[in-house]
Amino acid sequence: MSAVPTEPRYQRRKEDRPKEIAEAAFEVFAEKGYAAARVDEVAKRAGVSKGLTYLYFKTKEELFKAVIRGVVVRRIDSLIDEVDSTELTAEAFLRGPMVAFMQRIPGSRISIVLRLLIAEGHRHPDLLEYYYENVVGRGLAMLRRFLERGIETGEFRRTAVNDMPQLIVAPMLLSAIWKMVFVKRSLDTDRLIEAHMDMILEHIKA
Amino acid sequence: MSAVPTEPRYQRRKEDRPKEIAEAAFEVFAEKGYAAARVDEVAKRAGVSKGLTYLYFKTKEELFKAVIRGVVVRRIDSLIDEVDSTELTAEAFLRGPMVAFMQRIPGSRISIVLRLLIAEGHRHPDLLEYYYENVVGRGLAMLRRFLERGIETGEFRRTAVNDMPQLIVAPMLLSAIWKMVFVKRSLDTDRLIEAHMDMILEHIKA
């Protein structure tokens, strides 16, 4: 009655733990929102004690911020790079990579971040700042540059869209929200976004 | 040392109390969201004890639902009536009353309801149902009818917008959200909505 090699009660995995906890936290925040999310549940999903969560993240709020920032929208970066190096005509770029990008947003993690920011943003102004600086602002600036270039090459004419590139992405926003809110009322968001792009192009082409 | 007529500690106002409490609740929910809102604070703002709140509303959740439903969007009704009785050409109607309506949404109470529904909707499916049935669904149906009529009179041609009238209101949604989220980053939402309507019309006119 001895030497039964009891398996260890836990493993020490300093490296991976923060990621795992953040991942679990993302899920819980996504489902419940910030206020209704329970740190205990985050820990449970990460397969970890609540105490450990507090070893890696000082407070619930810090965990939240880390999680939101963690969805580091590299996608925007790659799109921006693509814009600046593409060989396509402006129109082809909009119809191709740009539309594809916009179609990917609804249903993605970014939508969820979006929802969280809409819901709780004003209580975390630094998060909003971060998100505007790194995503929204840069995205819009990129669109403006792109349109400007289109005008220089004679493809586009100058319209109100130049000042308000939000006009280009509005249906993407609507699609993202629609899919999250009216889950059951289906909406062909791909088609919506494409149709809108047709309209935009018709409007801005020289 | 007597007969000092002590003023009553409270007044009984059975009629008005529910409204006042609901009004206060709307404020608090608007600021904090559902989960972070405190019934105590609602009572305080309504100038009432917490107990009274529970006399008129069984639970916090019921209070929430009552409040959301309370923003009974009669505005949509009056717009629908207007659509059906207007003497204007379809184009004039879109440029006039329709744009005016859309411009009023950002900054209005409806935006706030919208935010609350985006944030907490999936945990109150009956609320979503209600809101879709009474606002979103009816609004979209109205737009579809309107466009159809425009086609019949020869003003409009048939386009993707007929199937997806969401295309018409997307910038309104963006505007509403932008104003709530990026309070400091100003955006001329009136102009945005108008410019978008120009584009729509250019696209759908026969």
Place this chain on the structure above:
DNA sequence: CACCTTAATGACTCAATGGTCAGTAAAGTG
């Protein structure tokens, strides 16, 4: 003005939850 109904209060309960920390044991290290 005595009496009654009930609107309104506010002190209370109890479960839940963010956060702490003393202790445990996993994985080195020499």
Place this chain on the structure above:
DNA sequence: CACTTTACTGACCATTGAGTCATTAAGGTG
């Protein structure tokens, strides 16, 4: 294998906040 370090646990605490209810008194009624 003894010794050390520290990742990790889990029991614990203090607080908060939804919901209750015995009590009070406003205001009507006869």
